[in-house]
Amino acid sequence: MLNYLKQTKLANTAPLSLVLLIISALLGTSHILPSILPYFVLLICGMGALCLQYNLAIIKLVFARPQRKMWWEVIPIVIITMIIAYIFVIVGAVLFNIPVNKNDALGNGDQLSKLINLFWVSISLIGEEVITASLTFPIYTLTLKKFGNQKAWLFAAIVGSLLFGLLHFRVYHWNLYQMFFPIGLGRLPFTWLWLKADSLWPAIVAHILYDLILFIPLVVN
Structure with missing residues (x-):
């Protein structure tokens, strides 16, 4: 994956990917589409882009099978990401008095409906x-x-993470600090895992485990 990016120029159709990225931001974070379709918007638009x-x-290449040893990196990355996110949350609350908006992706139904929603969120x-x-x-290219x-890579990772944070504008009600820091820059360990694994899979698993840890208490309550 990394060697490919080093050797390949952007295609002439690259500017058209902006359309898919805008669509993903609008439809992937809303309830405009029926049933479970919003959960697939980011994947479809991301692959298309x-x-x-x-x-x-x-x-x-992005879905290539990583080396087995890379799976041992998943749990440490989850822990590091969680520590970074909580540091950002504490700094925002103590220094800037910025409230933390809860993620309501699981809805307000019973435990079964929350578990079902948790599956689709994963x-x-x-x-x-x-x-x-x-x-x-x-950006890297x-x-x-x-x-x-x-x-x-550092520049692209930071900008890409900040843009990723902006995708959560509906979920966190335009709380820019929360979008840019705990959610955006807080995900940089996942991007680092892309580079080390030369695949998205370990980062995907780490991201799922990270969100499960955050969401399971919401299912129980």
Whole structure:
């Protein structure tokens, strides 16, 4: 995946991916679409955006099977991500008096309905990693020659994470601090895991476990 990005230029159709990214932001975070369809919007639009930015080969690469040893990185990454997120939350509350808006993705139904919604939310997290890749990869490609490999990845990872945070504008009611820091920059360990695994899968699993830890108490209550 990484070597491919280093050697490949953006396709002429790359600007069209902006349309899919806008659609994903509008439909993937709302209840406009019926039933379970919103949970698949980020995945579909993210894959479509990647294909427009590069070509179909990128899909196989982002879902490549990682080395077995990479699965041992998942739990530490979940712990690190949680620590970073809580630090951002505490800093926001103590220094800036910024309230934390709860994520109501599970709804207000009974435990069974919340469990069902939790399953679909977990599926949608695959799409969150793919859509973040579609926000991050083009920035890396565009800045690689100017910044060099490491600086380009750092810049792309930060900008991609901030844009990922903005996708949550409905969920967190335009709480910019929460979107940019606990949700946006707080996900950088997942992006680091992309690089080390050369695949999205370990980060997808880490992201799902992370959200399960946050959401399970909401199911029980």
